[in-house]
Amino acid sequence: MxxxxxxxxxxxxxxxxxxxxxxxxxxxxxxxxxxxxxxxxxxxxxxxxxxxxxxxxxxxxxxxxxxxxxxxxxxxxxxxxxxxxxxxxxxxxxxxxxxxxxxxxxxxxxxxxxxxxxxxxxxxxxxxxxxxxxxxxxxxxxxxxxxxxxxxxxxxxxxxGPHDNLGQLPWWLTRTAEGGRVLAPGDPGRGLQxxxxxxxxxxxxxxxxxxxxxxxxxVPDGPNTTMGRLVGNCVQATGSNATPVWMDEGFLFSQGVQPWAELPLWIPDVPDTAGLRAVSGTSAKAAGLRTRPFGESVREVWEWLRSGGEVRTAPGTPPFGLSGDKEQQVLAAWDSREK
Missing domain, CATH: 3.40.50.720 (NAD(P)-binding Rossmann-like Domain)
Incomplete structure (x- = not known):
């Protein structure tokens, strides 16, 4: 054609x-x-x-x-x-x-x-x-x-995927590659599409x-990964010693952590966003959509980044990711709360 x-x-x-x-x-x-x-x-x-x-x-x-x-x-x-x-x-x-x-x-x-x-x-x-x-x-x-x-x-x-121009998955990969304690949001079993x-x-x-x-x-016809598997796949792909620290959403909100923008792909478990984890992909599947295992995508995005791949966002696109200073502040607050 x-x-x-x-x-x-x-x-x-x-x-x-x-x-x-x-x-x-x-x-x-x-x-x-x-x-x-x-x-x-x-x-x-x-x-x-x-x-x-x-x-x-x-x-x-x-x-x-x-x-x-x-x-x-x-x-x-x-x-x-x-x-x-x-x-x-x-x-x-x-x-x-x-x-x-x-x-x-x-x-x-x-x-x-x-x-x-x-x-x-x-x-x-x-x-x-x-x-x-x-x-x-x-x-x-x-x-x-x-x-x-x-x-x-x-x-x-x-x-x-490779050549990502938003930077959500690349942020998680880059952050976990740094190692240490990584702030992780909500229920690790929360499904993602x-x-x-x-x-x-x-x-x-x-x-x-x-x-x-x-x-x-x-979209995949149903969740094809979870927040926990996403973080775990990132740790495995990068070979780092990162340890996720799972925090409940109420605490994260109290610390001013923003879903999606500061912790990419985090969808809060609130009624207004219930449908974000349940988009029907039945029509596309019937028309022939095939989706690969999500862990494969994570590995290949990391390979792309390691080979010199760079996230080039469109003009005006807000940056994704939690700053290192704020992450450490939230982790310290979480530790104080558990004592």
Whole structure:
């Protein structure tokens, strides 16, 4: 197939490009050339879809499908979809489960209500507070232009893997590699749903090759690891002497420790977040999503980091991780509490 990948230089896009080339497809990337090098073997086009003029490089080109792994501004995605509707019969968009409005239910599936979105809305791609609204607007831009049968909407959850551009799993690996007592949050048996970027990419390409339209939660069909196994896998992969100190969530909150931001991937056990551990992946599994053992992802992310891999976050992305000073303060407070 002849594929056009919007972006294609960072994390999900980069992995999709690599997978597509490995399958023998002809890949053209379209980006501004700002976030990284294009993968060897692609035809690289430069442009900026924030304006109509910025899409001129695509005039007259024909593709079998478009893959858009990182669109955030609805108007940009709408402009892209309209520009390509006559020259590419299928459009695959990687969205996020953050588009769902309610997370206090036992299960979240594709029928769960989403936040409202506007297909032609402009916005700041670094405005993460509006991400759920903007991603839903991007979905609508694709759906309204292509129709439901000629587009794929893959709603990913938390993504891990080599070339990570967020840094959640890399933070845990780097911290455990330092050794010593490591602050660990809540119940070690708390389930997590994490997808490897390579499994997500393979799923997207499978659907593109089949020209199979639809909306899928691209997540494992149920928890595929726990917080305890995640930390344990990190200790094992790094070969460190790190010892996790599991603290109850009430204590962590009393110390001002922030879930997700300071302790990445920690989802508190409160009613408002119950659905974050129970996103249905049934539809994607039925469509062919296959997921590797999570411990394999941890080992290979560590290998990537050791070989010189570096987390390169997008502009405006807040950093993840607890500072060393604050961790020591919380550990000292925990020790005092137990005496």
């Amino acid at each position: 002849r594929l056009l990948v919007i972006g294609g230089t960072s994390f999900v896009g980069r992995t999709i490009v690599g997978e597509a080339l490995g399958r023998g497809h002809e890949v053209t990337t379209f980006n501004r050339g700002l976030t990284g090098k294009d993968v060897d073997g692609v035809e690289a086009l430069r442009g900026d879809r924030s304006t109509g003029e910025g899409l001129r490089q695509l005039d007259g080109l024909v593709f079998d499908a478009v893959i858009d792994p990182g669109g955030v501004v609805p108007a940009h995605v709408l402009r892209t979809a309209r520009a390509l509707a006559g020259s590419a019969p299928f459009y695959a968009f990687v969205s996020t489960t953050a588009v769902y409005r309610t997370w206090n239910t036992a299960s979240v599936d594709e029928s769960t209500a989403t936040w409202p979105g506007v297909a032609d809305e402009e916005g700041d791609p670094a405005d993460f507070e509006k991400l759920p609204f903007h991603k839903r607007g991007c979905e609508l831009a694709v759906e309204q232009t292509y129709g439901p049968d000629a587009c794929l909407i893959a709603r990913a959850g938390s993504i891990v 994490l997808i490897d970027v390579r499994d997500l990419s393979a799923f997207v390409l499978d659907q593109v090759e089949a020209q199979a339209g639809g909306i899928h939660n691209a």
